[in-house]
Structures are given as C-alpha cells and as structure tokens.
Amino acid sequence: MLKAFRYRLCPTKTQEQELFNQLDLCRNLYNAALQERIGAYKKARVTRNYYDQANMLGEIKAALPEYKGVYSQVLQDVLKRVDKAHQAFFRRVKAGEKPGFPRYQGRGRYNSLTYPQSGFSLSDDGRTANFSKIGNIRIRLSRPLEGKVKTATILHDCGEWYVSYVCEIQAEPLPPTGNSVGLDVGTTWFAITSAGEFVENPRYFQRASQRLRVAQRAVSRKLNKQSKRRKKAIQRVAKIHRKISRQRLDFHHKVANKLIRENDLIAHEDLNVSGMKRGNLARSIHDVGWSQFFQILSTKAECAGRKVVRIDPRFTSQTCHRCGHACKENRVSQAKFKCVQCGHEQHADVNAARNILARAEPSVVHVAGCRKRSPSIQRLEPL
Ligand SMILES: [Zn+2]
Incomplete structure (x- = not known):
C-alpha cells in the first residue's frame, strides 16, 4: 500500500533561490527532451525511449555544467516524466481518442522536483529535511511519517513549498461490520x-x-x-x-x-x-x-x-x-x-x-x- 504524507517546507531565501533555479533547469531539460523526441520522429521516424535519453545526461552535464548542481536521479525523473507523457499520448491515440500532444512546460507550470529513490532524509529531531544538492530545509512535521519512505517530491504551490513523501505502509484491515x-x-x-x-x-x-x-x-x-x-x-x-x-x-x-x-x-x-x-x-x-x-x-x-x-x-x-x-x-x-x-x-x-x-x-x-x-x-x- 502506498500513502503520501505532505508537509510544509520553510526554505531560506537562498535555498528558495536555489529551488527556483533547479526547477528552471529541470523545466528546460523537460522541454529539450520533448523537442528531441519530436525532432527525431519527424526527421528520421525514430522513437526515442527513456534509456536513449538518459544515456545522454552525461553529455548534457559536460556541455552544461550547471546541470551538475541537480541531483542526478532528479534529472532522470524529469526524463521519466517526458516518457510518461509520451506513452500516455500514444495510449490514447491507440484507444481512438483525440489526445492533446504532450506540452512544453512554461515558466510557473513546472513546479516539482522528485527524488525517486534516494538523496533525501529527515533529521532525527524531525526539524529539517535534507535533500542532496539543495541542503537542509526546515520542515513542519505536522504528523509522524509512517512506513517505509519510497520517494520524495518537493513542490511549489502558490508561493509556498511542500514536500510529499510517498511511503509503503501495511494494510490494516478493519473488523467486519x-x-x-x-x-x-x-x-x-x-x-x-x-x-x-x-x-x-x-x-x-x-x-x-x-x-x-x-x-x-x-x-x-x-x-x-x-x-x-x-x-x-x-x-x-x-x-x-x-x-x-x-x-x-x-x-x-x-x-x-x-x-x-x-x-x-x-x-x-x-x-x-x-x-x-x-x-x-x-x-x-x-x-x-x-x-x-x-x-x-x-x-x-x-x-x-x-x-x-x-x-x-x-x-x-x-x-x-x-x-x-x-x-x-x-x-x-x-x-x-x-x-x-x-x-x-x-x-x-x-x-x-x-x-x-x-x-x-x-x-x-x-x-x-x-x-x-x-x-x-x-x-x-x-x-
Ligand atoms: Zn414495482
């Protein structure tokens, strides 16, 4: 069973700047990956999959060193999102629907960073959440986390920052009525x-x-x-x-x-x-x-x-x-x-x-x- 726990994050001004900066880098990567897929298909009728694109991350980092400042699994997750959007598109085409084409993400539309496996932790006193390549951000742990934490997503919503931890929890059957x-x-x-x-x-x-x-x-x-x-x-x-x-x-x-x-x-x-x-x-x-x-x-x-x-x-x-x-x-x-x-x-x-x-x-x-x-x-x- 997966259950999400969402908490408020209180980044400092500098941290907030860094978060915006990373969101922007991820958004640009998303748009570039989308464009690359469309271009490859138009020019050569080849489809790019997630692994083709993930293999290019090294090259991207060499050419654009600012991408070294983002946790690598976060970047992989960006490419996963592009992949997901594409697959959803083709699934709907096959089902005979008229789906909209996967969209380029404008400023302000792309608002979350996902750590799909690792690179994040909570301090013992529950006051700060650590994210690799960002640092320790103050967190309001309004209720205890349960189960085993699988992923963490930082998200920006109406001027406020949140983190959502997805945890694997045990099902607890209720007595029959x-x-x-x-x-x-x-x-x-x-x-x-x-x-x-x-x-x-x-x-x-x-x-x-x-x-x-x-x-x-x-x-x-x-x-x-x-x-x-x-x-x-x-x-x-x-x-x-x-x-x-x-x-x-x-x-x-x-x-x-x-x-x-x-x-x-x-x-x-x-x-x-x-x-x-x-x-x-x-x-x-x-x-x-x-x-x-x-x-x-x-x-x-x-x-x-x-x-x-x-x-x-x-x-x-x-x-x-x-x-x-x-x-x-x-x-x-x-x-x-x-x-x-x-x-x-x-x-x-x-x-x-x-x-x-x-x-x-x-x-x-x-x-x-x-x-x-x-x-x-x-x-x-x-x-
Ligand atoms: Zn009757």
Whole structure:
C-alpha cells in the first residue's frame, strides 16, 4: 500500500533561490527532451525511449555544467516524466481518442522536483529535511511519517513549498461490520445511500464564487502586466482556488472514512464522469468532484480490507427496487419514484441506491418492500 504524507517546507531565501533555479533547469531539460523526441520522429521516424535519453545526461552535464548542481536521479525523473507523457499520448491515440500532444512546460507550470529513490532524509529531531544538492530545509512535521519512505517530491504551490513523501505502509484491515451499502451520487445531494442517508453537497466553489469574483476583478483592474500588485492579486485568486480544493479534499476524506468504517462493501455507479463533464452541468459536476472521491474511497477501502464495487448504472433510476419493473414513467419527478406496476413508492435516489447495491451483490436476496414506509429524510453531516 502506498500513502503520501505532505508537509510544509520553510526554505531560506537562498535555498528558495536555489529551488527556483533547479526547477528552471529541470523545466528546460523537460522541454529539450520533448523537442528531441519530436525532432527525431519527424526527421528520421525514430522513437526515442527513456534509456536513449538518459544515456545522454552525461553529455548534457559536460556541455552544461550547471546541470551538475541537480541531483542526478532528479534529472532522470524529469526524463521519466517526458516518457510518461509520451506513452500516455500514444495510449490514447491507440484507444481512438483525440489526445492533446504532450506540452512544453512554461515558466510557473513546472513546479516539482522528485527524488525517486534516494538523496533525501529527515533529521532525527524531525526539524529539517535534507535533500542532496539543495541542503537542509526546515520542515513542519505536522504528523509522524509512517512506513517505509519510497520517494520524495518537493513542490511549489502558490508561493509556498511542500514536500510529499510517498511511503509503503501495511494494510490494516478493519473488523467486519456485516453491512453493505449502495451509493447514488448526484448534484442536489452529494450522495444518497441505500440505507436512506442523505449526504449534503457542500458546494465549496459556489460558496466562494463571490469572493472569487471580487479577487478576479482586482486582477483585471491592474493593467500593467509586470506590476507587483498584479502578481499579488493573481496569487490571491490562486489561493482561493487552493482553499476550495483543500476543503473539497477534506470533505471527500471524511465521507469516505465514514462509509469505510461502517460497511464491508460499498457499491457505486461506474460513472463516466469525464463524459458528463462536457455537458452544461460541467460546473456543478466539477464542484462535486466524484472522480477524486471514488479514488479516495477505493484507496481507503484497499487499506482497510473493504470492498468497493463499481456497477453499470443503466436503468438504476428507472427500475423498481421491489418488483424489478423498469420504465420511464416510474420516475414521477426528480425526487419521487412510484412504480406503475406494483405501486412501490420511495425517494427516487434511495430506490436507485438500493438497485445499485443489489447489482453489486446479486447472490444476496434482498427482501425488498419489507419496510412499509420509505425511510425519512435525514440530513447527515459526514462523521
Ligand atoms: Zn414495482
């Protein structure tokens, strides 16, 4: 199991200068390696792989001695990134998609250095992190590191520096609870469970939109592109965005924790979220961020020995959970479900969540309709 631990770094002015300098060198190497691949292909129809390019690092260092100032595995990792971008590109071409070509990285876009194996350590008192060719940087070890550290990545985000250690940890299975749950996700509610729990959608983006508009207006008022005030205003916008994504991440972790703690099996729709994003619901769907949530849920499940099942969502919202009759007319309104065949009435999303659960565990016979009333709507805060 891999788990990432992220901490704040507090470099001195000189160290920060050095970090920016190394980021710039890496960015240039990235762009040059990308260009070399494209050039080789255009001129001679040859494809360069990672090893071809890594073998040239020695030559590069001889010609440009400033590259000797960057830890060699960090440079290798830059070439790995180019390789990864290329392979992802060709994979998508093969799959018949229309991918964008791997991009050159502009200043400010390339913002991290990865030590893939070695060259980094933590001091015994946990106050400083050492990085080869950079030095000892003060670190805020806000929680203890667990497991065996595999990689370290230094990253720059909105004027602040962080390090992310990826560690290999032991899975810790939770005791079985005997419960299973189906999830129906939506935009009105973040999720509705087969047990009739309604998880509210916090809409962080919408809540911050006023503040964001004010901050964006402040940027557009400052016409001088070089001015310090404009840069500061841009940073304020970026910080609001960062806050929104952190709030959302925290929320996703809390909801996932609760589901994992209470259930042995969690079933959800296998949503083609990226397909849905293209529609006009784009903004509210992005605000919900299901793909991130499902990702977190499956990682946590793996760690806790729980099972997550993705099911085909077709007709889950139109099918009667009690008798299995499926037709459009069953769905009376957005919220109401009433089966035209057997008269089963329920909140439409709870009915869908039960169908989702039933598809995930077909061997279990669900005693549908044993509850006379549909469960009352409860507003549940996660945790
Ligand atoms: Zn029915």
